[in-house]
Amino acid sequence: MSAAAATAKRAVRRPVSIASFAQSENVRQDDQHNEVEMLMPVVAEVFANIGITKNDIDFICSGSSDYLIGGPFSFVTALDAVGVWPPMPESHTEMDGAWALYEAWALLQEGEIDAALVYSFGRSSPGNLNEILALQLDPYYLAPLWPDPVSLAALQARALIDAGKGSEEDFAAIASRSRKDALSNPNAQVAHDIPVETLLRDEYVVSPLRRHALPPITDGAAAMVLAAGDKAREWSDKPVWISGFDHRIETHSLGARDLTSSPSTAKAADVAGVADGPIDVAELHAPFAHQEMILKEALGLDDGVTINPSGGALAANPIMSAGLIRIGEAAARIASGQAARAVAHATSGPCLQQNLVCVLEGE
């Protein structure tokens, strides 16, 4: 690890590497496979990448939400995709897999285990996302109004425009670039090369957000293997290290927030040590185009940073997996030598309510 990593405000006690990553193809609706069948090939691939089996893993942590498929305890039955026999320590976060990754990373910090499997699955097609996501809001004053996530994001985009921090042209430029970059991502769901001026002729879905500024609705799954100690070197010649990691949350009350900034992202970035060295690549979980601008400012990224070369969440947004995929995509760019230091970000909740920042470094 570089000396810079040691200056991260929350010191990384034990280096942990991202040893393997796999993701499913992202599709609008996978109506052929149940959750176990979606996950099985992804879990098999994440092990096969480095020639290990489930017996080499000490801990499993997953991220998913039963609300998405309306299936109680779907997070428990999903374990069938791994086959946890003999029994092994296992946990689950009702959060994007990025937070499951954080839990596994924190446990690895303790030094009692050396390897963990993290996976997540998000099937957005079985229900109505606009209704389902409304239920994560304050249950007394907000949820009964059923505000949908697009309308809430539009409030944020409008606030950004009114504050002079962004324009519809900016949003279109982000969407155009992201989906053009997604042409080189074999797992992307929406990839095309459409110029900004054409995009600006899109209809509004909820003003000021036009169709192109919205994420697609996606079914998908992802998995990752973390390694520490000897296993990190055993499973990779050039490990990708997590050099800083933090997550923060903002108030549940949208009205109490300045929606044009993301203090939780800035705080997490500070603790994770984003500014301790140059960033080559940033994979940002910005489901709505304008949110990339807010995150870029909160993370202190300059114009030289390549943002979302995978296409980001605008190319595929499997809820509960899209954040973990950002970390996997950033790690892949370090593993391939395209980047030396990268930052990955995941979000959850309305209007970037909760944010996670992960700094990755090669050797």
Added chain:
Amino acid sequence: MSARTTTEELGPVTTLATPIRLDFEFTPGVAQSRFLRGLEKGKFVGQRCPTCGKVYVPSRGSCPTDGVPTTEDVDLGNVGTVTTYCVVNVPFAGQSIEIPYICAQVLLDGANISFMGLIQEIPTDEIRMGMRVEAVWVEPEELTPSLASVRYFRPSGEPDADYETYKDYL
């Protein structure tokens, strides 16, 4: 007349009704579709694990022990063994069966996992572990890809199963 109107008079709000309803499309997937299509034909279709050989019914497409796909279909018979049971005496909203009734775990012959079934055509005090039972299906024209195709299980008339044959499935 002295209607109470102020908050102080009315007291704090203690209940707030916020009705919620969500509708979902169920995706059974490959393995469960085979099970459900089997029910439509009046038979139980399980799947075998290629590693440990266990047969799951219904299978979710994976062996929960080995984590590998179960791809071989296994037609199971109509007969099984009660591994455990309870007698339901409590009325509840939406109950469609007259109480008391028997709810049992049935281990179909050839399967390595039991599943829940209703037991009828027997006084509730005669149900016991090890009892051999058979499925009673709805009329052929009423068969659907649903467990509603199985009306219930009833005693098959065979002698009780030896405890050794089902002790691993309790």
